[in-house]
Amino acid sequence: MGTPGEVKGLMRGSVLELRCASPRRATELLRAHFPTGNVGLFGDRVHVATATPETAAGIIERALAEQGLAVTDLREIESSLEDVFISVLTRRETEENADDHRN
Numbered sequence: 001m002g003t004p005g006e007v008k009g010l011m012r013g014s015v016l017e018l019r020c021a022s023p024r025r026a027t028e029l030l031r032a033h034f035p036t037g038n039v040g041l042f043g044d045r046v047h048v049a050t051a052t053p054e055t056a057a058g059i060i061e062r063a064l065a066e067q068g069l070a071v072t073d074l075r076e077i078e079s080s081l082e083d084v085f086i087s088v089l090t091r092r093e094t095e096e097n098a099d100d101h102r103n
Helices: 004-008 023-031 053-066 081-102
Strands: 014-020 039-042 045-050 071-077
Touching (some): 014 023, 023 053, 039 081, 045 053
Antiparallel strands (some): 014 045, 039 045
């Protein structure tokens, strides 16, 4: 497939990483606000893949604050190979579903 750098080039958009007191709960809540496959739990951190990081950051902070979860850290990070893998699979699944609806 290529070098790790080449594989990371398949990633569309950016990845935001956040920390809060309850990352599992935050992941569940954020999955209601972002498309399927764009929110993932990575240990004590949550990753959100997005094409609009500034807008997504605001959505993240508001959605979690409404549920009493304070974000302790929120930053844009370089995508990991796992982020890229999830993004590519999600994109492929979305494209296949769109093709199914056209037929």
